[in-house]
Amino acid sequence: MGILSFFNKEKKDKLDKGLEKTKTNLFSKISKALVGKSTVDDAFLDELEEILVSSDVGINTTLKIIERIQKRVSTDKYMNTSELNSFLKEEIAKLLEENNNDKLSTFENLQGKKPYVIMVVGVNGVGKTTTIGKLANQFKKAGKNVVLGAADTFRAAAVMQLKIWGERNGVKVVEHGMNTDPASVAFDAVKIAVEDQADVLIIDTAGRLHNKIGLMNELTKIKKVMSKIIPDAPHEILLVLDASTGQNAFEQAKQFTSATEVNALALTKLDGTAKGGVVIGIADQFKVPVKYIGVGEGIEDLQIFDRHEFVDSLFN
Amino acid sequence: MFDSLSSKLEKAFKTLKGQGKITEINVAETMKEIRKALVDADVNFKIAKQFTDIVKEKALGQNVLTSVSPGQLMVKIVSDELTSLFGGKTADINITGSPAIILMAGLQGSGKTTHSAKLASYIKKKGKTVMMAACDVYRPAAIEQLKVLGQQIEVPVFFEEGNTNPVKIAENALKAARAENISVLIVDTAGRLSIDEMMMREIGDIKSALKPQEILFVVDAMTGQDAVNTAKAFNDVLDFSGVILTKLDGDTRGGAALSIKSIVNKPIKFVGTGEKMEALDVFHPDRMAQRILGMGDIVSLVERAQQVFDEEEAAIIQKKLLKDQFTFEDFLTQIQQIKKMGNLKDLVGMIPGVGKALKDIDISDDAFKGTESIIHSMTPLERKTPDIINGSRRKRIAMGSGTDIQQVNQLLKQFEEMRKMMRTMNKFQGAGRAMPKLPFMK
Ligand SMILES: Nc1nc2c(ncn2[C@@H]2O[C@H](COP(=O)(O)OP(=O)(O)OP(=O)(O)O)[C@@H](O)[C@H]2O)c(=O)[nH]1
Ligand SMILES: Nc1nc2c(ncn2[C@@H]2O[C@H](COP(=O)(O)OP(=O)(O)OP(=O)(O)O)[C@@H](O)[C@H]2O)c(=O)[nH]1
Ligand SMILES: [Mg+2]
Ligand SMILES: [Mg+2]
Numbered sequence: 001m002g003i004l005s006f007f008n009k010e011k012k013d014k015l016d017k018g019l020e021k022t023k024t025n026l027f028s029k030i031s032k033a034l035v036g037k038s039t040v041d042d043a044f045l046d047e048l049e050e051i052l053v054s055s056d057v058g059i060n061t062t063l064k065i066i067e068r069i070q071k072r073v074s075t076d077k078y079m080n081t082s083e084l085n086s087f088l089k090e091e092i093a094k095l096l097e098e099n100n101n102d103k104l105s106t107f108e109n110l111q112g113k114k115p116y117v118i119m120v121v122g123v124n125g126v127g128k129t130t131t132i133g134k135l136a137n138q139f140k141k142a143g144k145n146v147v148l149g150a151a152d153t154f155r156a157a158a159v160m161q162l163k164i165w166g167e168r169n170g171v172k173v174v175e176h177g178m179n180t181d182p183a184s185v186a187f188d189a190v191k192i193a194v195e196d197q198a199d200v201l202i203i204d205t206a207g208r209l210h211n212k213i214g215l216m217n218e219l220t221k222i223k224k225v226m227s228k229i230i231p232d233a234p235h236e237i238l239l240v241l242d243a244s245t246g247q248n249a250f251e252q253a254k255q256f257t258s259a260t261e262v263n264a265l266a267l268t269k270l271d272g273t274a275k276g277g278v279v280i281g282i283a284d285q286f287k288v289p290v291k292y293i294g295v296g297e298g299i300e301d302l303q304i305f306d307r308h309e310f311v312d313s314l315f316n
Numbered sequence: 317m318f319d320s321l322s323s324k325l326e327k328a329f330k331t332l333k334g335q336g337k338i339t340e341i342n343v344a345e346t347m348k349e350i351r352k353a354l355v356d357a358d359v360n361f362k363i364a365k366q367f368t369d370i371v372k373e374k375a376l377g378q379n380v381l382t383s384v385s386p387g388q389l390m391v392k393i394v395s396d397e398l399t400s401l402f403g404g405k406t407a408d409i410n411i412t413g414s415p416a417i418i419l420m421a422g423l424q425g426s427g428k429t430t431h432s433a434k435l436a437s438y439i440k441k442k443g444k445t446v447m448m449a450a451c452d453v454y455r456p457a458a459i460e461q462l463k464v465l466g467q468q469i470e471v472p473v474f475f476e477e478g479n480t481n482p483v484k485i486a487e488n489a490l491k492a493a494r495a496e497n498i499s500v501l502i503v504d505t506a507g508r509l510s511i512d513e514m515m516m517r518e519i520g521d522i523k524s525a526l527k528p529q530e531i532l533f534v535v536d537a538m539t540g541q542d543a544v545n546t547a548k549a550f551n552d553v554l555d556f557s558g559v560i561l562t563k564l565d566g567d568t569r570g571g572a573a574l575s576i577k578s579i580v581n582k583p584i585k586f587v588g589t590g591e592k593m594e595a596l597d598v599f600h601p602d603r604m605a606q607r608i609l610g611m612g613d614i615v616s617l618v619e620r621a622q623q624v625f626d627e628e629e630a631a632i633i634q635k636k637l638l639k640d641q642f643t644f645e646d647f648l649t650q651i652q653q654i655k656k657m658g659n660l661k662d663l664v665g666m667i668p669g670v671g672k673a674l675k676d677i678d679i680s681d682d683a684f685k686g687t688e689s690i691i692h693s694m695t696p697l698e699r700k701t702p703d704i705i706n707g708s709r710r711k712r713i714a715m716g717s718g719t720d721i722q723q724v725n726q727l728l729k730q731f732e733e734m735r736k737m738m739r740t741m742n743k744f745q746g747a748g749r750a751m752p753k754l755p756f757m758k
Contacts (some may be wrong), residue, residue, distance in 0.1 A: 127425065244536070244546070248358070248568040269424065272423070272511065273511055
């Protein structure tokens with residue numbers, strides 16, 4: 001599958017539109033900063049710092065990028081605007097590529113797991129349930145038989161919310177109602193997915209802040225109970241991050257990873273004015289790849305994250 | 317929650333310590349550190365710059381006039397400046413009108429629905445009649461969510477299943493509220509992006525139709541640099557009257573609060589500190605500034621305790637303690653009241669100096685579970701007169717509660733110690749407004 005061929009025209013437009021803000025905010029500022037400059041001076045670096053930091057890239061990653069530029073400049077004194085531009089792009093792409101992972105599953109290829117079990121985790125309100133609704137749609141389109149598990153039994157009307165997404169997609173939702181034990185919902189969901197010979201099972205969990213130890217332990221328990229039926233389940237632990245989140249996203253990535261061995265990230269709400277900068281920083285500091293991005297509230301508004309396309313969208 | 321920022325500021329101040337006076341040169345490095353710390357805490361880049369410029373100005377100006385150490389001086393300047401940026405005093409909510417209307421607005425998932433209900437509960441406690449209106453017709457199960465919360469707090473919810481026009485629903489809700497003589501109407505709306513023109517027009521229309529007394533911008537405390545853009549865009553359309561800063565129970569440094577305050581200059585009226593209905597605090601600018609500087613938030617803690625603990629009940633317990641009649645029944649009541657205050661770890665975290673120390677210690681939400689089930693397994697007589705709980709009774713209680721003898725023994729021992737301790741404490745404290753003690757938090 002080619003990098004871009006996956007996206008049909010309509011989807012591509014949507015992604016571009018979703019990223020437009022990011023693009024104008026980051027790229028136009030960079031161009032502006034570069035105008036009339038033929039060499040890198042402190043003023044330029046200051047401006048670059050502001051651009052990156054204002055995009056939530058984070059101080060550390062920003063300093064890293066700047067250091068790389070300074071190093072390059074010290075050996076290569078006469079860099080012109082276009083050289084600088086492509087160098088910068090190259091550096092950011094590199095940060096995203098450093099945890100290049102081509103072995104990820106796709107909607108079509110579930111790496112021989114049946115059912116392929118995905119557990120979705122994250123702090124409150126980031127878009128877990130919505131992402132599950134969108135994922136179910138994509139898997140169904142790829143011809144997969146999907147089951148959902150309603151293990152958020154806490155947040156008011158959470159089960160009903162997932163059931164509505166289930167109806168929209170015409171897929172089965174395993175639920176025990178509200179205020180029930182989430183681990184036993186997850187256990188049941190795996191059992192039923194196996195019985196139904198489903199291809200994919202996606203488990204929704206309640207939003208929880210990563211500093212609440214009791215709730216993080218609960219997550220570990222939900223995860224463990226599934227492996228009683230399928231030893232290597234869940235195969236994918238998807239941490240959902242909100243693109244508008246600032247530096248706390250790093251702590252979220254860290255804590256959820258240590259509680260549940262997160263192995264994929266979804267970045268939602270990229271259709272807003274929040275910059276994608278947080279992806280750059282997180283990709284730089286964690287070995288967990290960004291797998292999906294959310295670009296709206298509709299059922300189609302989910303894409304497989306493509307770093308080349310992402311960087312291109314920033315710079316074209 | 318601001319632990320990291322305050323510790324970084326402390327570090328920045330340290331750079332100044334041991335130096336005689338503040339000069340251009342030694343202040344520059346400190347300012348850079350402060351700016352970095354602020355940005356790292358999600359304070360908008362530009363605002364952090366402005367802030368440090370002001371602080372620098374003041375630092376250099378005051379140098380000649382004072383003889384305190386530069387470090388102390390900087391702490392004071394930064395603290396004063398933060399406080400004045402957050403606004404001088406507590407801003408209360410305006411609920412005069414018939415009915416008074418509160419409109420909730422904000423991005424997706426920021427906490428509007430949850431805080432509509434928290435606010436309703438808060439206002440209800442003030443003795444007013446409240447109604448909520450479900451005007452989110454987009455998000456799956458949004459109406460149901462508000463209805464469930466309404467039931468929980470016993471506040472009526474106005475909704476029109478099938479009506480897809482939020483403006484109309486809002487108007488009808490107002491009519492209903494008037495007809496039923498409701499004093500406060502809280503209007504929950506769908507989450508929206510500030511660049512979604514259609515949705516922004518819609519909420520503008522709701523505003524025009526209702527002419528609310530309060531328009532509250534509900535924003536996630538974890539928001540990054542974009543907070544300024546979003547706040548400004550919502551303010552441009554709504555000219556909102558205040559801000560609710562949610563999810564402060566997390567470990568975010570919450571710099572967005574500073575950014576929003578300085579960009580739109582609207583007061584932060586409430587902060588959300590949990591998912592439970594009680595987890596709502598009034599925002600105190602001075603305390604928030606102190607908190608940023610690592611001075612904890614003991615006053616909020618005490619206040620929250622006062623809100624939850626029934627004064628009368630506290631007085632009765634106090635009396636019982638004095639007369640040495642405190643029973644397991646009372647103990648259970650106390651546990652239940654503490655649980656109402658919200659997450660235990662958050663509460664402990666508010667005590668100055670304790671927050672950091674407890675960072676890695678496990679205080680789970682169900683810390684009381686074992687204790688509760690042990691007490692539940694006692695007979696009424698045993699609860700009243702714990703002295704009669706002998707060996708065989710202990711065995712039975714352990715069985716019934718799914719715990720073991722050791723745990724039962726430990727609780728009985730703790731209970732005895734607690735009674736002793738409380739007797740002593742009572743000698744020092746007059747009855748009344750003192751915060752009920754938390755004896756099981758060792
Ligand atoms: N604009 C936009 N909104 C989104 C996106 N993803 C989710 N949302 C919205 O964000 C809000 C919260 O989404 P949910 O899916 O309920 O989030 P959650 O993480 O399941 O929330 P909790 O279960 O309460 O923790 C809803 O209003 C969604 O419609 C996205 O990619 N873009
Ligand atoms: N920990 C914590 N969670 C909160 C707080 N306020 C809200 N939440 C949670 O955040 C999530 C989103 O809250 P909602 O009230 O549904 O947010 P909303 O703004 O109405 O969302 P949309 O209607 O989808 O835009 C839920 O899981 C809430 O339980 C808070 O102060 N602390
Ligand atoms: Mg959810
Ligand atoms: Mg809502």
